[in-house]
Amino acid sequence: MLLRHAKSDWKENDLADIERPLSDKGKKNAAKLGKWLLQQNLMPDLILVSPAVRAQQTLKRICNECPASAITVDSLYLADISQLKQVLADAPFAERIMLIGHNPGLESLYNMLVSKTPDSHVQLFPTCAMAHLIMPSDWKNIEEGDGKLQQFITPKDFKNGI
Numbered sequence: 001m002l003l004r005h006a007k008s009d010w011k012e013n014d015l016a017d018i019e020r021p022l023s024d025k026g027k028k029n030a031a032k033l034g035k036w037l038l039q040q041n042l043m044p045d046l047i048l049v050s051p052a053v054r055a056q057q058t059l060k061r062i063c064n065e066c067p068a069s070a071i072t073v074d075s076l077y078l079a080d081i082s083q084l085k086q087v088l089a090d091a092p093f094a095e096r097i098m099l100i101g102h103n104p105g106l107e108s109l110y111n112m113l114v115s116k117t118p119d120s121h122v123q124l125f126p127t128c129a130m131a132h133l134i135m136p137s138d139w140k141n142i143e144e145g146d147g148k149l150q151q152f153i154t155p156k157d158f159k160n161g162i
Contacts, residue, residue: 001044001098002106006030006061006128006155008054018077022057029128029155030061036158037062042132044068046094048087050076055100058128068098076101081108088139098130113147129154 006026022030037043047070049059055077059070071092075083076099084105091097099106107125113133125131133147 001042001096001130001132002110002125003033003058003062003098003100003130004103004106004125004127005050005052005055005058005100006033008127018052021053022061026054026127027057027061029158030058031064032155032158033128033130033153034062034064036153042096044094044096044098046071046092046096047098047100048073048076048091049100050079050102052077052102055102058100069094078102079105081105081112084109085142088142091139110147112144113142114145114149116145126154 005022006029007023008020008026009023010020012020045068047059047063047068049055049070049072051072051074056072062068063070073087076087079087079101084099084101087099088097103125110125110131110133113135130153132150132153134150135142135148136146
């Protein structure tokens, strides 16, 4: 699963980017996603999360509903596609892994993984959007088209009663 952190708060201009917290809307959306994951029996076995405050707070809101093992991976902060692929290659084995990170890297990785399914491409991977993909068992050398999209969930979907 690829999850972009929930909506951050831009009120405090003097904060470094890595220190920006979630907005109230972001907190609510992350909590809703956590409830939805639990209802769908889709809680990850392992979550790899960026050290950014907004990503850590997204993790906390999701795991309020159902705790999951989590590892903070420094290289996930503003990671590009090659860094994201390396994080996946180095990940400990788990049946279901979630990456909580940032754009534009997550969007690029997502589009690369679903490249053989043209209608699956996204122009925008909004905050608190999650892509649930089926991946090959060996993540050491993932390539273009290796992911099969199961579902793409955005906060707008929660308004429709997910």
